[in-house]
Amino acid sequence: MNDPEKAHHATINLLALGGSLAPGRGLIRAMFPIKQNGPEVKAFGLTFSNPLGMAAGYDKEGTAWRGLACLGFGHIEVGTVTPLPQPGNPKPRVFRLVEDEAVINRMGFPGSGAEAMRRHLDHPRPKGLVLGVNIGKNKNTPLENAAGDYVSLVRAFASKADYLAVNISSPNTPGLRTLQKRVALEALLNPIAAERSAQSIQLNKPVPLLVKLAPDLTDDELDSALEAIQSAGMDGVIIGNTTLRREGLISSKATEEGGLSGKPLNELNTSMIKKVYARCGGTLPIVASGGVMQAADAQRKLDAGAVLIQLYTGLIYEGPGLVAKIINSGLRS
Template sequence: MNVYALLRPLIFRLSPETAHHGVITLLRLGGSSPLTRAMLRAWFKPQVQGPPVRVMGLSFCNPLGLAAGFDKDGLAWRGLACLGFGHLELGTVTPRPQPGNPTPRVFRLVEDQAIINRMGFPSRGADFLARQLRGKRPADVVIGVNIGKNRQTPLEEAAQDYLYLFQVFAPWCDYLAINVSSPNTPGLRQLQQRQMLEALLRPLAEARDDQAPHLGRRIPLVVKIAPDLDDEALDAALEAILGCGMDGVIVSNTTIRRDGLRSPLAGETGGLSGLPLNDLNTNMIRKVVKRTGGKLPVIASGGVMGPHQAQEKLDAGAVLVQLYSGLIYAGPGLVKRILEYGLRVT
């Protein structure tokens, strides 16, 4: 019996943010003790494990991960780690606390199985998230941290924010995701332009290489790009990403497009995620793989609502697949369902 399917009508009566805060609270409680973690693991343990993935010098027990944005402040990651994910990406986190954009700022487009958000990086700040990451960690879950600049930081000073975040989180995570593609922070997407992107990524690459001997490991850096880049802008961004020695790319953030939507909420501003993003995302994965000759590992994030979309991303050339909106519509058992489908990696 699908308990979430029974509960979803009640959950959807709540505002999206209220419902999300409730889920975070429950997962935080679920991850707070060995007993509750064991219960969660027993409930959500898939009958099919894997397939394992080795990429960027990291070992993932399976290709499925949680996309950034779900657990921005690291409150619930210990509970989330019990749902079957191979990796969790926390954040987006900013150096200093900031409230994000005014509410309401999240909208369910139920007719389209989609979400529009204009959150704007609400964050309790780097120090808060770093505290949540301390202590014993489960051995079978890779932890990434998605980093972004504060809203008030000028673009020409953005590198300092990202460098600060690198220094804070390099000791506490397995990889860092550089977010330059959210549509909800004014001007942020300009950082995807080649000259600005190189000016941002080069110091981060130097910091990664300088810190490796002290940390005893090399922290992979991946860049999260927008799905709305045209071919010329995509080529320029990929040249910068490759030229600066990044370890991977996340394809993609949310989209500002509204093609073919039926919901009366389609006109809300912000980034669109969910099923309508799927085809755009898969096509972009294929473009990135083709343009880079497969030299740049691709993490797929966009439109995965079930097993078939997850496999589609892997078939397109992605090495890992992330979920977010699919969890809202299908519930926490989605990870188990996708893994039991039997994913194939090339």
């Protein structure tokens, strides 16, 4: 199949079907056996059976997470979900840079919206699986009203998710990344934190909030974003999203617009994890997302200071067996 987005939908449909039936789930588990699960991770009040998770954007609609869980992931982050349905950017909008083991995407949060996602999450949770929901604003919502979108999504998903990830780092929604600037970020995070507290009291459970940052922030921008994140009482950061950088690529698709993921992101990502760890001294849990293609990459992120790791592009190039391969490698946290 030549169109990466069509290939992705075929896989998602297969995982959704397999994951919806007990024999299907058994079959997926038997195909990709986990020989030694762990190490268990405790972070932001949750217990993860192992450090490896599915990054946001793979199961955008929350239809395939039960199938994905059978590959061995300790957590799955569904979304990005927006309050209302929206089409996303015109196709084609996903490009494989095969020679670079990378992907460029400019999806722009296509999806059926919060109501549909809520229905998709209404299934019994596989034992031990942590489910995160990644939330974003609708394209048509003016930036000055962005907080309203995020607050409504905290309200919609606090009861359904184990944690929520505030996505302000996709390069494909105009202006979204400007929300990472100190003043804008405080104005955004304070009402989100207030809604989280209200939900947490009402539901009588913690509702951890993570913020997903871009790898393209300057050191100063990163410092001030981290200050805002900590002063708003966020529980952790996801480092990070796709990059707008293009250095060192050889594929002819490298000139496509959008966010770059996969192998070329690996080093940039690990160095950002080290910076955040040095800056926050371990007081802010770090979830690594960027360029995990092999077990050794995952271990390097943990060694750099991450408590959890996520992957996406590695699954495209290495196949679904990568999850078991990484977990069976015996990660050390």
